Amino acid sequence: MHQKQKLIDAGLKLMATAKMPDALRLSGLRHLCNILNLRAFVGRIRRSRSIRHE
Numbered sequence: 001m002h003q004k005q006k007l008i009d010a011g012l013k014l015m016a017t018a019k020m021p022d023a024l025r026l027s028g029l030r031h032l033c034n035i036l037n038l039r040a041f042v043g044r045i046r047r048s049r050s051i052r053h054e
Contacts, residue, residue, distance in 0.1 A: 008036075
């Protein structure tokens with residue numbers, strides 16, 4: 001498994017835990033989760049724009 005995929009998997013596992021902020025601070029994966037949140041946000045914007053243009 002590639003290092004990037006391992007980091008993504010670790011980030012997704014951390015997002016499923018209740019103590020996400022503490023876990024992110026301790027693990028240094030805050031940047032990765034910010035990227036995942038940004039991608040989700042951009043996806044929502046694109047979907048809302050396509051609905052308005054129909």
